[in-house]
Amino acid sequence: MVSYIIRRIFGALIVLLGVSIITFLLAYAVPADPARAIVGPHAPEYLVLQIRKQLGLDEPLPIQYIHYLGNILRGNLGTSYVLNQSVTSLIGQRIGATGLLAGLAFVFELIIGIPIGILTALRDRKLTDHVLSTGALIGISLPVFFVGLELMYWVGFRLGWLPIGGTGGILFAILPALTYAITGAAYYARLLKSSMIDVLNQDYIRTAKAKGASPLRVVMRHALRNALIPALTYAGTDVAALLGGVVVIEDIFGYSGVGQLAFQAIGNLDVPLIMGTVLFATVFVVIFNLIVDILYGIVDPRISYS
Amino acid sequence: MIQESLPLEASLVETIKDERPKFIHRFWKSGMTKLGVFLLLFLVLFSYVGPLIYRHSAINSHLLATDASPSAQFPLGTDSVGHNVLAQLMVGGQSSLEVGFAAAIVAMIFGTLYGMISGMAGGWVDTVMMRFVDILLSIPSIFILLFLNAVFQPNIFLMIFVLASTAWLGVSRLVRAEALTIKNQLYVEAAHAIGTRTLRIMVRYLFPNIIGTVLVASTFQVADAILYMAGLSFLGLGLPPPTPNWGGMLSDGMNYMFQNSWWLIYPPGLCILIAQVSINLIGDGLRNAIETRER
Numbered sequence: 001m002v003s004y005i006i007r008r009i010f011g012a013l014i015v016l017l018g019v020s021i022i023t024f025l026l027a028y029a030v031p032a033d034p035a036r037a038i039v040g041p042h043a044p045e046y047l048v049l050q051i052r053k054q055l056g057l058d059e060p061l062p063i064q065y066i067h068y069l070g071n072i073l074r075g076n077l078g079t080s081y082v083l084n085q086s087v088t089s090l091i092g093q094r095i096g097a098t099g100l101l102a103g104l105a106f107v108f109e110l111i112i113g114i115p116i117g118i119l120t121a122l123r124d125r126k127l128t129d130h131v132l133s134t135g136a137l138i139g140i141s142l143p144v145f146f147v148g149l150e151l152m153y154w155v156g157f158r159l160g161w162l163p164i165g166g167t168g169g170i171l172f173a174i175l176p177a178l179t180y181a182i183t184g185a186a187y188y189a190r191l192l193k194s195s196m197i198d199v200l201n202q203d204y205i206r207t208a209k210a211k212g213a214s215p216l217r218v219v220m221r222h223a224l225r226n227a228l229i230p231a232l233t234y235a236g237t238d239v240a241a242l243l244g245g246v247v248v249i250e251d252i253f254g255y256s257g258v259g260q261l262a263f264q265a266i267g268n269l270d271v272p273l274i275m276g277t278v279l280f281a282t283v284f285v286v287i288f289n290l291i292v293d294i295l296y297g298i299v300d301p302r303i304s305y306s
Numbered sequence: 307m308i309q310e311s312l313p314l315e316a317s318l319v320e321t322i323k324d325e326r327p328k329f330i331h332r333f334w335k336s337g338m339t340k341l342g343v344f345l346l347l348f349l350v351l352f353s354y355v356g357p358l359i360y361r362h363s364a365i366n367s368h369l370l371a372t373d374a375s376p377s378a379q380f381p382l383g384t385d386s387v388g389h390n391v392l393a394q395l396m397v398g399g400q401s402s403l404e405v406g407f408a409a410a411i412v413a414m415i416f417g418t419l420y421g422m423i424s425g426m427a428g429g430w431v432d433t434v435m436m437r438f439v440d441i442l443l444s445i446p447s448i449f450i451l452l453f454l455n456a457v458f459q460p461n462i463f464l465m466i467f468v469l470a471s472t473a474w475l476g477v478s479r480l481v482r483a484e485a486l487t488i489k490n491q492l493y494v495e496a497a498h499a500i501g502t503r504t505l506r507i508m509v510r511y512l513f514p515n516i517i518g519t520v521l522v523a524s525t526f527q528v529a530d531a532i533l534y535m536a537g538l539s540f541l542g543l544g545l546p547p548p549t550p551n552w553g554g555m556l557s558d559g560m561n562y563m564f565q566n567s568w569w570l571i572y573p574p575g576l577c578i579l580i581a582q583v584s585i586n587l588i589g590d591g592l593r594n595a596i597e598t599r600e601r
Contacts, residue, residue: 011440018441026453141582143533143553145540146575149560157564244446248537263541266452278449285444 001297008293012286019282020072024065027271038081072279078272080265087276091258098257101173101250102242106235108181109188116185117192117231118219124197136186144245148179148252165254176253180245184238188231196227229300236292243281333595342587345580353399362393365548376569383569385558389550395573398550401462402532402581405551409469410527416470417477418520422508424478425485436482439475447472451534455543465545469531477523484516518596525589529582536578552577 035052036043052058056067071078077087116136120129139147156164156175163172199205200223208222209215247259254260258277265273333339367387376383382391424435442450454468488494488511497507536553538544544554552574559570 011437014437015441015444018437019445022441022445137583137586138579141529141579141586142575143536143540143556143578145537145560146556146571146578149563153563240444240446244448247446247448247452248541251541262449263452266449266456267542269456274453278445281446281449282444285446289444 004297005294008290012290015286016283020069020279021065023275023278024068027275028061077276077279080270080273082265082268082270083273087272090261090273091276091280094257094261097167097173097255098246098250098259100170101176101255101257102246104170104173104177105180105184105242105245105249106238108177109185109238112181112185113188114192114228114231116189117196117227118224120189121193121196121200121227122219124193132189136189139182140184140186142183144179144183144248145252147182148176148249151175151179151182152253165252167254167256172253172255176249176255179249179252180242184241184245187234187238191231191234192227195230196223199223199227226300229296232292232296232299236289239288240281240285243284329595333591336591336594338587339591339594342584342591345584346588349399349403349577349581349584353396353403356396356399357393360393360396362390365389375567382573383567385555385570386562391555391569391573394550394555395552395577398552398555398574399577401545401549401551402535402553402578405462405465405469405535405545406528406532406581406585408466409473409531410524412466412470413473413477413527414520414524417474418481418513418516420474421478421481421483422485422512422516425482426489426504426508426512428486428489432482436479439478442472443475443479448534448537451538452541452543455538460538460543460545462545462549465535469534473527473531477520477527480519480523481516484519485512488512488515518592522589522593522596525585525592529585529589532578532581532585552581 035048035055035057038051039047049058056064059067068078075088077091079086080090083090116132120132123129152164152175156162162175164175166172205218205223208218213222243259246257247263249255250257250259251263258280261273262277262281264270265277367389380390380392382395384390385394420435420439424432427435450472451468454471455465458464458468460468494507494511497511502510532553535544535551536556539551539554540557540560544557545551547554555574556571556578559567559574562570
């Protein structure tokens, strides 16, 4: 187990190193000259050269990469060209809002997905199954921005129950989180349905039933615990989609989080900010996956690490 | 040597061929799958045959009738610059479906080749190739899509490759996993033993075994690509005008939500919904048909 964890951490570090190289190379694919972008289109050439030197952009690529890597390791992600603030502090200011949104979205996803998964498994091929499965299918079939704007219009504007946009506390995060949950919960529901059906057909469930355990107890205590394991694995995959979804959703609701920051950075070709936000998202994805992998072994002792 | 190997190979290929009619039968048996096929067929007819019957330009602006609600002249109204929404919907379906399917096919071909090579090669080549996939998979794909579209001004052709640039990753992982199991099967070892070349093993034994998995994964990729394209349109990084597409129409229409211009929102929304539902149903049907074989 310990050697497995060490190997996984080592693998995660290699992935992170790879991501830093790829974001670095992508940043150089940008046709715009960062020095020119900072001084403006009409500035004299000597200023451009000066800025280029100041930023170290005149050095060869491998040297620049080593500087970049050294800075990252010291927690310095550079300064945004457009916003003129350190990337670390820009992300730091918004990390709380995005964390709240992503966490709430994940919770809503489970609140919607798990009951649908259980009900469709118990009522497999019956009316309840068909109705709920169709609903879930429609959920994943709609574009995120459509769901978001319809929620904004009906719940926020017509009913006036929740703010239609902006940032500030949990109330502002509910509609954005719900938007993601509606478009993503079906994946958990489907996974849970198939694993639940598998588990319900196993001998130990029959034993529990034979011993007279109530149907509710059989499902909740005996079956659900094992059936949830595949859903746990999916959470690892989902987190990358979640952080991607946050970019679109934050834009819809004018929610100032890291996703909105990343989108603006891409629009402005603000290279340090693009690299910083991508790296931030990736570190999160990699760490989350590492935790899921380790939890997986703790939750299901049948898994062997060889 | 080669002469002797032929009957053995022929019998293997024979068993694979025998599976085909049963597969189609299992696929077609489910009512939901049929519904999916009919819905997709409807969209294809609507987009490609529709414009031949309903002969109105999708690009002409009717400047005296902008923002018109549905009427006899414009069955689904017009948008803010006077485009005929019904005509746009038909033509828009063409680019949406073409980009969705083309992106999935490009991703399927590249991902299959990559996964097969990685799995068959094994050793450090496999490790390096799969680490590269891990690295790209850990970057949320919307970042890559947005970045590529911001740097290169997208056209239909480029959009296909941008969407495929992230879609092939999952396919390559699936294919590689299957290649690893099949590589160690007795009949593949036997083929190796009688001197069959690796390329031939890949084409004759590996490919027929993985094509099912690849097909299922790629079907869902079509749906994903159409949704991603719509999302990119909403963020202002979609296909440029004048050629309409459903995602672009929907995201433009959402701007008029507060004016109650429902005809700009629900028709393209419904088209995307039908496309997604039909492709998902077909994907489910394919998966069920293949899983039954393996049971």
